[in-house]
Amino acid sequence: MLRVGVIGMRGIGNNHAAAYHKHPKAEVVAVCDIVAERADSSAPLYGAKSFHSVPEMLANVELDSVSVCSGGFENGGDHFEPVMQCLEAGLHVLCEKPLSNSIDCCRQMNAKADEKGLYFGTNLNHRFVPPAARAKKWIEEGKLGQLLLMNMTMWIGNPAETSPWFHIRALHPHSLDIMRFFCGDVKRVHAFFNKAPGRSGDKPSVCWSNAQVNLEFANGVVGHLTGSYDTNPEHNLERAEVMGTEGRFVLDDCFQDLIFYPRRGDELTHIRRSVFSNLNFGGTFDNRIHRWIDQVTAGVPRDEIEASGLEGYKVQAIIEAAIQSFEGSCVAEVEV
Numbered sequence: 001m002l003r004v005g006v007i008g009m010r011g012i013g014n015n016h017a018a019a020y021h022k023h024p025k026a027e028v029v030a031v032c033d034i035v036a037e038r039a040d041s042s043a044p045l046y047g048a049k050s051f052h053s054v055p056e057m058l059a060n061v062e063l064d065s066v067s068v069c070s071g072g073f074e075n076g077g078d079h080f081e082p083v084m085q086c087l088e089a090g091l092h093v094l095c096e097k098p099l100s101n102s103i104d105c106c107r108q109m110n111a112k113a114d115e116k117g118l119y120f121g122t123n124l125n126h127r128f129v130p131p132a133a134r135a136k137k138w139i140e141e142g143k144l145g146q147l148l149l150m151n152m153t154m155w156i157g158n159p160a161e162t163s164p165w166f167h168i169r170a171l172h173p174h175s176l177d178i179m180r181f182f183c184g185d186v187k188r189v190h191a192f193f194n195k196a197p198g199r200s201g202d203k204p205s206v207c208w209s210n211a212q213v214n215l216e217f218a219n220g221v222v223g224h225l226t227g228s229y230d231t232n233p234e235h236n237l238e239r240a241e242v243m244g245t246e247g248r249f250v251l252d253d254c255f256q257d258l259i260f261y262p263r264r265g266d267e268l269t270h271i272r273r274s275v276f277s278n279l280n281f282g283g284t285f286d287n288r289i290h291r292w293i294d295q296v297t298a299g300v301p302r303d304e305i306e307a308s309g310l311e312g313y314k315v316q317a318i319i320e321a322a323i324q325s326f327e328g329s330c331v332a333e334v335e336v
């Protein structure tokens with residue numbers, strides 16, 4: 001049984017706690033939030049003890065693993081402290097994305113997990129859906145031939161104007177993780193951004209809310225990411241298209257629809273959501289967290305953890321290269 005603590009008990013922390021609560025090999029022993037009422041009101045839902053600081057939680061309950069769902073500036077600024085406290089205390093850590101808005105903090109968290117020999121994962125949940133697994137298998141089996149191109153779109157409506165880089169740092173860990181999941185490590189990046197008018201009322205908009213990013217992968221694939229915070233959230237969330245010498249697939253809306261278009265021959269393979277399950281977006285949290293529980297309780301080698309802390313760091317490194325590219329009007333190397 002994996003004894004779990006969940007840190008940061010708003011919407012996403014409660015998603016994590018509910019996912020652990022459903023799994024037969026996990027028990028939510030503790031929930032923690034610096035806003036006492038948030039931890040206190042969540043604790044009874046999972047039969048957990050409530051704590052109002054991480055050190056207090058670590059001193060009072062026996063845990064194996066935690067989820068860090070603390071958010072903060074650019075949605076990742078508060079993760080560093082609780083992640084480091086829990087790793088230092090010998091606990092495995094699953095951290096929400098973005099791992100951090102600081103690349104140095106991403107590096108330090110991974111170094112601490114390595115030093116302690118602990119599992120460190122990132123909640124890059126969009127890849128934990130059956131159609132993505134099917135598409136990845138097609139790549140591994142050679143159905144697409146040699147990979148050549150990838151297009152990725154991720155767009156939602158988010159009016160928050162908290163910082164210039166909020167959109168790329170907070171949303172695009174997901175899209176870039178899907179790109180890495182299918183095509184591997186990214187070497188070089190070239191990016192353009194713009195700001196939609198009216199995001200800050202009469203004042204000039206703050207956030208670079210639209211992005212067009214070219215990517216060169218280590219295996220020679222050339223890719224493109226389109227991102228936006230200025231679309232209708234009711235519409236399609238994301239689209240991934242990968243093309244090789246023998247055909248291409250389109251994975252639509254994360255888990256809704258997967259189509260393979262062969263280069264030679266006219267028979268399409270069309271896989272629709274209903275064939276898999278009634279998965280919705282909330283279900284991507286269950287899938288990801290249940291995989292984490294299964295891998296941690298099975299004691300897999302640390303480098304086999306899916307959507308690991310290292311992968312969470314690598315997507316942030318691509319994001320920092322995109323910012324560097326735009327600010328310097330140059331092609332930027334991705335440094336990890």
Ligand SMILES: NC(=O)c1ccc[n+]([C@@H]2O[C@H](COP(=O)([O-])OP(=O)(O)OC[C@H]3O[C@@H](n4cnc5c(N)ncnc54)[C@H](O)[C@@H]3O)[C@@H](O)[C@H]2O)c1
Nearest residue numbers: 008009010011012032033034035069070071075078096097
């Ligand atoms: N994976 C996804 O699909 C997905 C979707 C949305 C948000 N997120 C991520 O989930 C995270 C949390 O999102 P949210 O909307 O619930 O955030 P939030 O800001 O609404 O809540 C964070 C909570 O953490 C608490 N907190 C902060 N520092 C703490 C600490 N040191 N100890 C204990 N509690 C602390 C805060 O008091 C707050 O209650 C963010 O990193 C966000 O980017 C992921």
